[in-house]
Amino acid sequence: MKRLIACSALALCSLACHKQKTVEIYEGVFPAADCAGIEYSVTLNAEIVGRDTLFVLKQTYLEGGEDGSDVCFEICGVQREKDSQYIELRAEDGDEVITLYRVDDNTLRFTDEGQMRVSNYELKRK
Numbered sequence: 001m002k003r004l005i006a007c008s009a010l011a012l013c014s015l016a017c018h019k020q021k022t023v024e025i026y027e028g029v030f031p032a033a034d035c036a037g038i039e040y041s042v043t044l045n046a047e048i049v050g051r052d053t054l055f056v057l058k059q060t061y062l063e064g065g066e067d068g069s070d071v072c073f074e075i076c077g078v079q080r081e082k083d084s085q086y087i088e089l090r091a092e093d094g095d096e097v098i099t100l101y102r103v104d105d106n107t108l109r110f111t112d113e114g115q116m117r118v119s120n121y122e123l124k125r126k
Helices: 002-019
Strands: 022-030 037-046 053-062 071-081 086-091 097-104 107-111 118-125
Touching: 097 118
Parallel strands: none
Antiparallel strands: 022 037, 022 118, 037 053, 053 071, 071 086, 086 097, 097 107, 107 118
């Protein structure tokens, strides 16, 4: 009986955690040397504070194709909040790590590799 109660409590706790799932989408267009600009869209799936969650980063090179069409790339992986202001995005292949600085609830900025400088490239919450 105790085992049944413990399992039921665990299941309810698990369901409660999944209901708290929020999806945050940030977007921005940055200048580029070889196309009309690069449109970024970052989707953060924050499930539980302190745990790794997933992200999707879409990059669209506007008019970047040979025929003037848009060229899209997508990076998926794991996100981790390093503290209340920095979010680390690690690509699933492990080769690429991107760090974002949380300016406020509606704005993220890219940082350099060492997090020494925060760029002026902003993504706004959708």
